[in-house]
Amino acid sequence: MIDLVQVSKSYATEGAEVHALDQIDLHIGDKEFAAITGPSGSGKSTLLHLIAGLDRPTTGEVHVGEVALHQADEKTLTQFRRQVLGIVFQFFNLLPTMTARENVALPLLLQGVGESAADGRAVDLLELVGLTKRRDHFPHQLSGGEMQRVAIARALVHRPRLLLADEPTGNLDSVAARNVLDLFGEIEAQSMASIVLVTHDESVAAAAPRRIHVRDGRIESTINTTL
Numbered sequence: 001m002i003d004l005v006q007v008s009k010s011y012a013t014e015g016a017e018v019h020a021l022d023q024i025d026l027h028i029g030d031k032e033f034a035a036i037t038g039p040s041g042s043g044k045s046t047l048l049h050l051i052a053g054l055d056r057p058t059t060g061e062v063h064v065g066e067v068a069l070h071q072a073d074e075k076t077l078t079q080f081r082r083q084v085l086g087i088v089f090q091f092f093n094l095l096p097t098m099t100a101r102e103n104v105a106l107p108l109l110l111q112g113v114g115e116s117a118a119d120g121r122a123v124d125l126l127e128l129v130g131l132t133k134r135r136d137h138f139p140h141q142l143s144g145g146e147m148q149r150v151a152i153a154r155a156l157v158h159r160p161r162l163l164l165a166d167e168p169t170g171n172l173d174s175v176a177a178r179n180v181l182d183l184f185g186e187i188e189a190q191s192m193a194s195i196v197l198v199t200h201d202e203s204v205a206a207a208a209p210r211r212i213h214v215r216d217g218r219i220e221s222t223i224n225t226t227l
Contacts, residue, residue, distance in 0.1 A: 001030040001032065001064065001194045002051060002063070002064050003061070003062075003063040003064075004027075004061070005025060005060055005063075006024075006025060006060040007050065007057045007061070008022055008023055008024070008058050009021040009043075009046050009057050009217075010058045020043045020046040021217045021218075022218050023060070024047070024060070024218065024219060028194060028210075030161075032194050032195075033184065033194075033197075033209055033210065034195070034196055034197070034208055034209075034211070035198070035199060035206075035210070035212065036048070036198045036199075036205075036214060037198075037199055037205040037211060038214035039215065042215050042216065042217070043214050044198050046217075047198075050069070051196060052081070052085060052087065053069045053077045053081060053085070064080070064084065064162060065161055082111065084160055084161050085164065086156055086162070086163045086164070086193065087164045087166070088148070088163065088164070088165040088166065088168045089166050089168070090166060090170040090171055091171065092147040092148055092150070094150060094151060098139075099136050099137060099138055100136070100137055101123060101126060101135040102122075103150055103154055104126060104153045104157050105122035107154060107157050108157055118157075122135075122153070122157060125156055125157055126150070126153055128156075128186075129150070129183055130149065130183075131150065134146060143176065144171055144172050144173070145172050145173075145176025145180065148169075148171075148172060148180050149183060152168075152183060152184075156193065160193055162193060162194045162196070163187065163193040163194065165196070165198065166198050167200070168199075169181065169201070170199075184197065188209075209225050209226045210223070211224075
């Protein structure tokens with residue numbers, strides 16, 4: 001699903017060159033659940049941006065599915081983000097004037113899917129994340145954990161092949177964080193999408209069967225508990 005080949009990324013800042021990634025080779029398989037972890041400044045966020053097609057490597061190749069992101073034009077990148085990619089952020093980014101169901105359905109409506117079909121898909125996903133009884137509530141009526149589960153449902157609504165989660169438990173208490181991580185496990189169990197979770201918290205990363213530790217722009221170690 002994801003292949004990075006000799007990927008490096010450098011930035012010029014105040015006259016100096018910063019090497020965020022240094023010759024990374026990485027393969028993440030279809031329907032695999034992997035966590036990328038490391039301290040602040042390790043390069044894990046840069047890695048996420050490259051996999052999401054939000055940035056390009058200085059050198060090397062980034063392939064996600066059939067898309068060569070390192071050389072894709074803007075039209076291809078836009079199509080990739082709409083069809084292949086779902087993203088969950090630390091801050092839930094829900095629209096406050098829309099209910100949970102409306103927030104989840106919105107990406108489909110923006111793609112021209114009919115209201116009835118979009119609403120039905122949203123209802124199904126809110127059931128998956130355990131929020132059927134909260135589907136007509138507005139974000140301010142939901143807890144942080146509930147808002148994050150709505151955000152996960154929204155990220156899955158268009159049936160992406162890849163789900164990226166950027167510090168998804170960073171704003172949650174321990175109970176809500178556990179519920180979100182259990183939900184990622186259920187998504188993996190149902191083979192709904194490949195999951196790449198980025199976090200600085202090793203206890204959060206431990207929820208993933210595969211853990212990739214990044215330090216100083218390089219992959220320092222990989223642990224695969226499914227082997």
